[in-house]
Amino acid sequence: MGVINEIVRIQDIVWAATDGGVLRYDVTKRSYTRFTRADGLPGNEVLSAVSDADGNLWFGTNGDGLSKFVVSANRFESFSTFRELELNDLVADGDHLYVANNVGISLFLMDVERVAENYRQFGSLPRDSAVAAVAVFGGRVWVGTDGGLAWANLAESNLQDPQAWSTAERVGNVTSLLVASDTLFAAADRSILRWDTTLKRWLTEVPLGTVTSLGMYDGSVVALRKEGISHRLSRGNWTTIPFSGNVRTLSRDGSALWIGTYEGLTVLGDDQPPPLGDTPANHFYQMTLSGDGDLWVASMPNDQTVPPKGVFQFDRTRWWVHDRTTGTPSDLAVAVETDRFDQLWVGTWAHGVAVLDTQRRWHHLNQSNSVLRGITQPDAPTFVVVSDIERDRHGNLWLANVQAGLVVMDGFPPVLSYLNTQQIIGLAPGRDMSRLAIGPDDLKWIGTPQDGLIMFDDGGTPFEGGDERAVVLNTGFDPRLGSNRVTAVYSNEAGVVWIGTDNGLNRVRYRYDRLTGNFEISSWREYRLQHGLLSPVITDIEGDTEGNIWAATKGGLTQLKANGLLVLTYTTANSPLIDNRIESLLYDRDEGELWVGTFDGLARIQISGGSIKAAAPNASAYPNPLRLSPAASTRLTISGIPEGSSVSIFSVDGHLVRQLEAFYRENSVTWDGTNEDGRVVSSGVFYYVATDLQGSSTRGKFAVIRDR
Structure with missing residues (x-):
């Protein structure tokens, strides 16, 4: 589900706003329920949450608006009023909902479901200041910003007037506000502040350093610091609660303290919840299926734009994470594939290949025990990068060994192996490879981030040199390619290869004669924005048994027929897709399902009659x-x-x-x-x-x- 941003407890139900939707935990039943865009949420990145007087839940998202969960009807109702805004905090006061966002706060009337007013400037604070926290206390509304605190009397006739607001700017960045009994607390730059209702000014409660979240535990205030959790015993008297873990937020309701971490929920003062059984991140990259039907997912793309999390395994019931803490040789997983004995191969960005055998034991292949080699620019012999792995119809594994060449192994442990060097495959020293594809004609296709696409023929002798041929297809070879940055490649038909770049999709029909080495283009079809793509950046290509080609893009999922006819591009607006930024695709032939890995979650879509079948059984x-x-x-x-x-x-x-x-x-x-x-x-x-x-x-x- 991703990072937990806020926690709300209502009786025996704990609600969590996360980067991967909304999480509901039933304390009595000890069970979890997940809600995502597919369940009616307007967006999966949920930043804030609050309950109203009727027991309904309100959730604020990052750029996708406001959502209300009607508990009695078990459904979400969405409001697009706040689209494009970061809804950082929510406070309910009667029929009023105060919405803190990245340009101020808004007053939303819950009974008529509309915005009454927007407040964009608070006294002398800069206009359109981002508001991290909002509270209602003592007949006033209070806001915390990176420039300080501001407050105004709710009896004022015009809160849109900056002069209606008082400010305290010297306190610095304010990250959290909390009303505890009859006292208002604020987490400021270097200390916890307390509003003195008699003196009518802010006083320093305790200098705790940087505090990121305030909460309640056993009737008293707690503060989340980098060093741990601090607990208020009495005015000015605080103690440290021993706690280890990567904590993000604290609960504000009940006697128990519910804690949101980067791994899930935990609690002080109550029975521990069971493991969430979910992925630690909400981004899904290259995928493969093992023989038992389990889904395996690499946690990183080749460009390493997200933190490494190892490999994720979904057993159709829950997720398991394989990383260094569980014995995996590397967390930098960028590629996954299975061999003919159903062993899992994981390509990493630095540590060669990790292999998980059928006894669930991890093994390691690198420059010291295989033909794999380290990068050459800069010269780092032990930095072994394998950006992709593909299995051919003979059971051999082909590995894109970046800056070394194309490696082939007959299995694990390898008895036969061979390194086709950069020179053999047509790449200059120090140049990179990205993705691989192997066609039914046994030709290997090597995508590169700078040099176009390479057609490689091993001559029918993968473990012997001397009869190889390579052809480089770049914009110099044919300008219709559009870009030399190849991001995806696919071939399921002899004589046809699909090429994805950062400037569109290409369907190329070719003729190749192994005896003469003659390579000719028969036809070339381009797909750009003007042809129906919603994004020129192609991230993956997959085929199914219904005669479709599926192209993943940064703007949706494009469906094409094998003959090249573009059918439709599916988005969150016209389909059950979770997110338009698609990172990976995998077709399950046994189930007729297309797995769609996005930047905001994972979807499994049934392909029926060659099109996406909606999840609902009725029209x-x-x-x-x-x-x-x-x-x-x-x-x-x-x-x-x-x-x-x-x-x-x-x-x-x-x-x-x-x-x-x-x-x-x-x-x-x-x-x-x-x-x-x-x-x-x-x-x-x-x-x-x-x-x-x-x-x-x-x-x-x-x-x-x-x-x-």
């Missing part, structure tokens, strides 16, 4: 409402309808607006918001009727909001 329309504006290209998707249905869209007064047809074997249609004359419809409620080939009908309704 549904999304996004609902459909927002139409000149700057947006949002479409409505009606999914879950019988295959090949005709769909009629009617206005609320019964007039036919548009007639649509689902393709053969597909159970969804999309609508661009126009009528039969091509004009954009007005705002209102619309109905759809989906009729299958046997004449049976499915009905539903949705709303359209047209921005002026």
Whole structure:
């Protein structure tokens, strides 16, 4: 679920706002429930949480708006008013919800569900200051910013007037505010402050250094510091609670202290919860399936833009993390693959290859016990990088050994192995490799971050040299490539290779003669933004058994037919995708499922009739409402309808607006918001009727909001 940002306890339920959605823990049942975008959250990065007087939960996200969880209905209701804002803190006061964000605070009226006012300047503090904390105490609203504290009387007629606010700027950065009984506390730069209601000014409670979170334990204030957790015994008298772990936030409700860490929930003063069984990060990179159906995921991309977390394993019930603490030789996992004996191979960015055998014992291959070699620029013989691993149809493992060459091994422990040097594969010394693909014609395709794509033929003798051939496809070879930065490559058809770059997707048909070494391009098809891609950056390519090619991009998931026809790009707006920033793809042939690893979670999508099947068993329309504006290209998707249905869209007064047809074997249609004359419809409620080939009908309704 990622990092826990805030904790709210309501009786026997603990709610946690995390970087991977909302986590619900039932103290009595000792069970977890996870909520993500797929369950109705507007976004998975949840920064803040609070409960209201009715027992409902409110959650603030990072850029995706505000969400209310209606407990009685067990559903989320989302409000897009705060989109593009970081909702750092929430406080409920009667029907008023104060929303602290990165440009001020807003007053949201919960009973009518709208914003009443926005407050952007607090006295002499800079306008649009980011507010980290907000509180209501003593008839005033209080805010904490990186420039100090500010407060205003709620009886003031105009809080939008900067002069209505008093400030305390010398206290420095304020990260947390807490009302404990009849006292207001603030966590400032170097100390805990306490508001004195008699003197009407801030006093130093105790100099604790940097405090990142305030909470309550056994009826008293606690403070989270880098050195640990401090507990207030009486005014000015604090003690340290022994605690180890990477702590992020503290709870503010009840006698027990619930603690949010980077690994999950823990508690002082109550029974410990069971392990969460989740990944420590919410980013999912290269994936593979083992013979028992377990999913294995590398925790890092090749560019090392996220902290290393080892390898994640999902056994269809829970997640397990394999890192140095559990015996894995390296946490820098960037590639995963299984061999013919179902042993797991992990390519790392520094430590060669880690191999997990069928007895769950880890082994290590590096420059000292294999043909693998370290990087040469700079010269570091023990820094062994393996950026990708692929298994060919003969069971051999091919490894992209960065700055050394292409390595092949017959298994683990390797009996036969061979290093095809940089010179053999057509790369200059010190140049890098990124991804590999092996086609059904046994040709190896090597993607590079600077030098385009390399076609490599081992001559049919992978463990012998002398008969290899290599062809470099770069923008000099053919300018249609668009970029020499190859980010993905895929080949499941002899004579065809799909190439992903940071400037689009390419489908290349070729002819190659091993005897003569002659390589020719038969056809080249480019896909750019103007051809239907929502992002030019291709991160992965995968094929399925339904005749589709799936291209992962930074802007969504693009579906193409094997013949090159671009069908549709799926996004969070028109599909059950969790996030548009897709990092990896894996097709499970046995289950007919496409695993989609994103920058904000992992999705498993059923491929039905060659298209994405919505998770709901009945027909549904999304996004609902459909927002139409000149700057947006949002479409409505009606999914879950019988295959090949005709769909009629009617206005609320019964007039036919548009007639649509689902393709053969597909159970969804999309609508661009126009009528039969091509004009954009007005705002209102619309109905759809989906009729299958046997004449049976499915009905539903949705709303359209047209921005002026």
